[in-house]
Amino acid sequence: MASLKKFFFIKARDFVHAGEASIHIQSLLKSMHWDPVLIRRVAICSYEGEMNVVIHGGDGVLNLSIENDRLIIEIIDDGPGIQDISLAMQPGYSTASDEAREMGFGAGMGLPNMKKNADDIQIESEPGIRTRASMTFLLESPKETP
Amino acid sequence: MRPEYTTCYVRFHEERCTGCAECLKVCPTRAIRIRNRTSIRLVDLCIGCGACIRACAAGAISAATRPPQQIGNGHVAIALVSPVLYAQFPTAMPKDVLLGLRHMGFRHTIDMSIFLEMFQFAAAEFIRRNRETGEAPWPLISPVCPAVVRLIAFQFPALLAHVLPVLRPVALMAREVKERIIPSYEAQGRQVALYYLNPCPTMEQERFGPDGTPLRHPEISIGINDLYPDLNQRIDTILTEVPPFSETHFEYETCATANAALVAMSGGEIASMRIEKSMAVHGLRDTVAYLQKIEMGLFQEVEYFEFRTCREGCLGGVLSAVDKYMARSNVQRMLHLHGLGRRVPGNTILRLYDKGRFKPDKSPLTLTRFFGDRKPALSLEQMVRIEKILDTVAGWGCGACGAPDCPTFAEDVVRGEAELGDCQWLHPSRPCMKATPDEPGRSSPESGL
Numbered sequence: 360m361a362s363l364k365k366f367f368f369i370k371a372r373d374f375v376h377a378g379e380a381s382i383h384i385q386s387l388l389k390s391m392h393w394d395p396v397l398i399r400r401v402a403i404c405s406y407e408g409e410m411n412v413v414i415h416g417g418d419g420v421l422n423l424s425i426e427n428d429r430l431i432i433e434i435i436d437d438g439p440g441i442q443d444i445s446l447a448m449q450p451g452y453s454t455a456s457d458e459a460r461e462m463g464f465g466a467g468m469g470l471p472n473m474k475k476n477a478d479d480i481q482i483e484s485e486p487g488i489r490t491r492a493s494m495t496f497l498l499e500s501p502k503e504t505p
Numbered sequence: 506m507r508p509e510y511t512t513c514y515v516r517f518h519e520e521r522c523t524g525c526a527e528c529l530k531v532c533p534t535r536a537i538r539i540r541n542r543t544s545i546r547l548v549d550l551c552i553g554c555g556a557c558i559r560a561c562a563a564g565a566i567s568a569a570t571r572p573p574q575q576i577g578n579g580h581v582a583i584a585l586v587s588p589v590l591y592a593q594f595p596t597a598m599p600k601d602v603l604l605g606l607r608h609m610g611f612r613h614t615i616d617m618s619i620f621l622e623m624f625q626f627a628a629a630e631f632i633r634r635n636r637e638t639g640e641a642p643w644p645l646i647s648p649v650c651p652a653v654v655r656l657i658a659f660q661f662p663a664l665l666a667h668v669l670p671v672l673r674p675v676a677l678m679a680r681e682v683k684e685r686i687i688p689s690y691e692a693q694g695r696q697v698a699l700y701y702l703n704p705c706p707t708m709e710q711e712r713f714g715p716d717g718t719p720l721r722h723p724e725i726s727i728g729i730n731d732l733y734p735d736l737n738q739r740i741d742t743i744l745t746e747v748p749p750f751s752e753t754h755f756e757y758e759t760c761a762t763a764n765a766a767l768v769a770m771s772g773g774e775i776a777s778m779r780i781e782k783s784m785a786v787h788g789l790r791d792t793v794a795y796l797q798k799i800e801m802g803l804f805q806e807v808e809y810f811e812f813r814t815c816r817e818g819c820l821g822g823v824l825s826a827v828d829k830y831m832a833r834s835n836v837q838r839m840l841h842l843h844g845l846g847r848r849v850p851g852n853t854i855l856r857l858y859d860k861g862r863f864k865p866d867k868s869p870l871t872l873t874r875f876f877g878d879r880k881p882a883l884s885l886e887q888m889v890r891i892e893k894i895l896d897t898v899a900g901w902g903c904g905a906c907g908a909p910d911c912p913t914f915a916e917d918v919v920r921g922e923a924e925l926g927d928c929q930w931l932h933p934s935r936p937c938m939k940a941t942p943d944e945p946g947r948s949s950p951e952s953g954l
Contacts, residue, residue: 361885361886361889362885362889363885363888363889363892365892378797378798378801381801382797382801385797385800385801387888389660390880390882390883390888390916391882391883391884391885391888392882392883395662395663396663398663398800399663399800399802402800402801402802403801403802405801406801406802406803407802425885425888426885427885472802
C-alpha cells in the first residue's frame with residue numbers, strides 16, 4: 360500500500376518561519392482534492408502543534424504520513440515536556456513565556472484545539488527529555504466543522 | 506493533455522515573449538507555463554489579479570480590456586467610475602474629473618462615494634448583528650476586491666463562508682443605474698452602454714449574460730491607463746478655461762468629498778467603518794500568506810479583513826496610469842482639501858438593509874463552479890512519485906523548464922505534461938547527468954522511480 364512520508368524540522372522560537380510545515384501539508388492535500396473542511400482541520404492541528412514546539416522551546420520534528428484512508432501527524436520535540444497532560448488539555452491553561460504572549464500566542468488553546476479537530480490524539484511526555492504528540496485524521500471522518 | 510485554458514482577463518502576445526519566466530513565478534494559481542522557451546500557455550484558471558502583466562517587462566502580457574472607441578456614438582454612454590481615477594490627477598478635483606468624462610462623450614458619470622458609504626454601513630451592520638447571531642464565521646473577509654474572492658474560491662474554498670455577504674459597491678452602483686437610469690432611455694428606444702472604468706483587468710466576463718448571449722445593454726471595461734491621455738487633456742482645458750455648462754440629473758453623478766478616493770488606498774475601506782477589530786492587508790503575496798493563516802485557524806478574534814491583491818490597494822492596480830505612491834499622495838492631498846463627509850442618512854441605509862437590498866443575489870459558493878473546477882485529483886501513488894522527482898531535481902526553482910517552481914514541475918511530469926529531461930539542472934549526483942555526455946540531462950532517469 361502506498362504511503363507518503365515527509366518530515367519537517369521545527370526550530371524553537373523561530374516565529375518567522377513557524378507554520379511553514381502546515382502550509383506545505385495544506386498544499387499537498389489540496390492537490391489530492393481532499394475535503395476542504397478536513398484540510399482545514401489538519402491545518403489547524405499541525406499549526407498548533409508546530410507553534411507548541413516554537414513557543415515552548417526545544418527543536419523538534421514533524422513527521423507526516425499520508426495513507427489511503429488516513430493521515431498521521433507526529434510531532435516530537437526535546438523541549439521541557441509537559442508536567443501534567445490533563446491540565447494542559449484544559450482550555451486557557453498555558454505556560455507560555457511573556458515573549459510568546461506579547462506576540463499574541465500562548466492563549467492556552469493549542470492542545471484543546473488539536474483535540475477538538477483531530478480524530479485521535481496521543482500525547483506522551485517525559486519532562487525534561489521529550490514530548491511526542493501524534494494526531495490521526497480519517498478520510499471518512501465523523502467530525503464536521505473546525 | 507489537458508485542454509488549453511483561455512482567460513477573459515489577460516491576453517498573451519507570444520511574439521514578444523523572451524522566456525524570462527518572471528510571469529510564471531508571480532502567478533498565484535501557478536497557471537502559466539512556457540513551452541519551447543518562448544511560448545506562453547495557460548494550463549489552469551486565471552483569477553485576473555494582473556500580477557503577470559506587471560511582471561512582464563517584454564510587454565508580452567496585456568489586460569483583456571480595450572481602448573475606448575466612439576464613446577457615446579449611437580448609444581447613451583454611462584461611466585461607472587472607480588475612485589482610483591480621481592487619484593490619477595494631482596491638480597484636478599473629483600468633480601473636474603467627472604466633467605472631463607462628460608466632455609469625452611459620457612452622458613452620465615456615476616461616482617462611487619454614495620454606494621461605498623452604503624456598503625460600508627451595511628457591512629458594519631452585518632458585523633454588528635453577527636456578534637449576536639453568529640451567522641457567519643470570524644473573521645469576515647471583504648468582498649470588494651474581486652481577485653481576492655476568486656483566489657479564495659480557487660485556493661481556499663473552506664474560507665468562502667467567511668466572505669462578507671453584502672453586495673459590493675460596484676454591484677450597488679450598477680443596480681442603481683439599471684433600475685433608475687436605463688429604463689427612461691429604454692422608454693425612448695435608445696441603446697445604453699455601461700462603461701466600467703477600472704484599475705484592474707477584472708470585469709470583462711460580465712459583458713455577457715449568464716447564458717452566454719450578449720447583454721441587451723453592453724457592459725464594457727476600460728482600463729484607466731487607456732482612458733488617461735485623452736481625459737488628462739480635457740481636464741487641463743477645464744482647469745484653464747471656463748468650463749462649459751454641464752448638467753447632472755442624479756446626486757451620485759458628482760463627487761464633493763474624499764471618501765471614495767480614500768477607499769482606493771489600502772486600509773481606506775475599513776478606515777471609515779465602525780468595526781472594533783479589523784485589518785487591512787495588501788499585495789498578492791501577503792494576501793495569500795494571511796489567507797493561509799486564517800485557514801490554519803488564526804485571527805478568529807479579528808472581525809473584518811480588507812484584502813487587496815494590489816500593493817497599496819486599488820490605486821496600485823495594474824491598469825492605473827500613475828504610480829501608486831504618486832496616486833497615494835494625490836489622495837492624501839484630496840483628503841486635506843475636502844475631508845470626509847456622509848451623504849446618506851444612516852436610517853435610510855438601515856431601512857434598505859432590513860428590506861434585504863444589500864443581500865448578494867448569489868452565494869460566493871457558486872464561484873466554486875468556475876474556480877473550483879481544476880486539475881484532476883492526484884492519487885497517493887502520484888504524490889509519492891512527485892516526492893521522488895523532487896529528490897532528483899535541484900530544487901532551485903529557476904523556471905528554466907517552463908514551470909513556476911520545482912514542485913509544480915514534478916506535478917506536471919507526473920501528470921504527463923512535461924518531461925523530466927526538461928529540467929536543466931538535474932542533481933549532479935544523479936546518474937542521468939553522466940548517462941549521455943553529449944546531451945546532459947536529456948536522458949530519462951525515470952527508470953528508477
